[in-house]
Amino acid sequence: MLELHSLSKHFGGVRAVDDLSLTVGQGEIFGLIGPNGSGKSTTVNLICGVFPTTSGAVVFEGQDITDAPSHRVVAAGIGRTFQNIRLFGDLTVWQNLWVAQNSVEERQTGWLTRWLGGQRRGRDYAGELLKFAGLADRANELARNLAFGEQRRLEMARALAARPKLLLLDEPAAGMNAEEVSQLATRIRALRDHGMTILLVEHVMELVMGVTDRIAVLNFGQKIAEGAPAEIRSDPAVRTAYLGTADA
Amino acid sequence: MDFYYGMAQLIGVHTLLGLSAYVVLLTGQVSMAQAGFFAIGAYLAGMLTVLSGWHIVPAMLLAAVASAFVATVVGFPALRVKGLMLVVATLAFGEAVRIFWFNFDYQIAKGNIQVGPLGGEGFKQIRYFPENGWSTADVALFIWAWVIAAMVALWWLDRSRVGSVLRAVGEDELAAQSVGINLTAVKVSAMTIGGFIAGLGGAIYAHYTTHIEHLNFGVVLATFAIAYPILGGLSSVIGVLIAVIFIQGFLVEVLRFMGDWRNLLFGALIVLAMNVRPDGLFDARAMRTLRRLFGTRDA
Secondary structure, three states: OEEEEEEEEEEOOEEEEEEEEEEEOOOOEEEEEOOOOOOHHHHHHHHOOOOOOOEEEEEEOOEEOOOOOHHHHHHHOEEEOOOOOOOOOOOEHHHHHHHHHHHHHHHHOOHHHHHHOOHHHHHHHHHHHHHHOOOHHHOOOEHHHOOHHHHHHHHHHHHHHOOOOEEEEEOOOOOOOHHHHHHHHHHHHHHHHOOOEEEEEOOOHHHHHHHOOEEEEEEOOEEEEEEOHHHHHOOHHHHHHHHOOOOO | OHHHHHHHHHHHHHHHHHHHHHHHHHOOOOOOOHHHHHHHHHHHHHHHHHOOOOOHHHHHHHHHHHHHHHHHHHHHHHOOOOHHHHHHHHHHHHHHHHHHHHHOEOOEEEOOEEEEEEHHHEEEOOOHHHHOOOOHHHHHHHHHHHHHHHHHHHHHHHHOHHHHHHHHHHHOHHHHHHOOOOHHHHHHHHHHHHHHHHHHHHHHHHHHHOOEOHHHHOHHHHHHHHHHHHHHOOOOHHHHHHHHHHHHHHHHHHHHHHOOHHHHHHHHHHHHHHHHOOOOOOOHHHHHHHHHHHOOOOO
16 A cells, blocks of 8 residues: 655765665554664655655555655545644644545535535534544644643544545654553554554554554664564564664 | 724725735735735726726726735745745835836826826826715725725634634644645635735725825835734734724824834834734733623634
8 A cells, every 4th residue: 555665865964764665555554663763753754745755756555656745645645643743733623623624625525615614514524533532522622722642632633634544653652651552552443443554653662562463663764674563572683773782 | 073084094904904914924924025915906906097097996806806916926936935034035025016116107198187107206196086076984984895895704714714724834834734735825825815905905095095106115014014913913803903903093193292203112012012912912812801701602
């Protein structure tokens, strides 16, 4: 479904992502892990067209989306969340979802209703997502007033508002407690059961090991291992990258 | 009484100017180009009624469409830069427009006098209102009909998804494009709407003053344009109106006794307002309090 072909991004002399190739299959929960600064977030940003690639290609459902503008990537069916939450704080919770429905509605409604129509249509649609995110009773609250965990959930709901086929989650569990992490795992599995493909970029090992089907490990921008969670856990190269060499 | 009608006219026209900057500011762009669009509307509408003998309404609409078109064209290159660079770029555009009219001559004979814009001497005799027997009160009503139409249209826009999208872009461009918003389209649209409204304002301005010249459309006017939404806050179009009344109605008139020192006080007040109330005199919290007072439900 998503293929990266020899993707590279160099910032000056720094090879943030270096010759990275991987394939995420339809309906899969794919984990992307690695130590700090290993190029995980850069990879997400390259897929989403936040900045141009140095070389390589991003192919989504057979369509080349390398360096496509972000809104085109969303229209193609890729949604994302941010490592550091980026909500629209001065908008209400449901307005955050409302603005994100553009790509979906583009295929369904005339532009006049889409842009100038009232708030009701937006609310109906946002209702389901808010229920899923456990924010149904917070719909009219300003996003900036939400608690941290609620903001994370809202950001995920906002990414879903564009009805993506592939969801990129950039460290969704950062700053969460154990209970919130397990709720997050439940949500991720529920999404997969609805046919969503998920690329999970994460630090929190219990989440990655618990929900993913396959994992790729990055270190210094390069893929050093790929396989099922059990294989990754016992891979010596991964242990070295995370824990340092045995005698260090 | 004429003094109050004159005041109402001035406030009406400046409200249009402030609204044009408001739309653009919603997307997070500080535009100093609004006085330029205002000037284009003023000169074109004046030329249409004086030189071509048009009725004022089609003249205004065509002038506004032309301003909107220029705003679109300016929008594309200008939006590649952000923040302070955008301020400089739009300021340069506004000055370019002013210099254009400073150098523009196009006069024709009408009866035994020459009419039309004449460079530095300005464009005199835009006498559509007196020639057609409109009283000062008629003109004030006419202006306010446009102001109210513009405010209702923008208020509606604000409540529709357009408003949320504009604000989303203003708040976080990266997040906005990551949820599928086309930044260029949104920013250029905001600029176009702003250009249209500024053009309308300029078109009315030319006709009620009857005499315009390039000096009317300088940096001072551009500063006023952006000061209104900054002072009024971005919660609602009402904020712009209140800011215009506050500045033009209260400060300019009440502080007239201070003479030229008055301008100094403007600057000081804007700095003070931005420090004390960074989100405008009427920020989101103040608007909620007002809504509660008047018993309407928070949207």
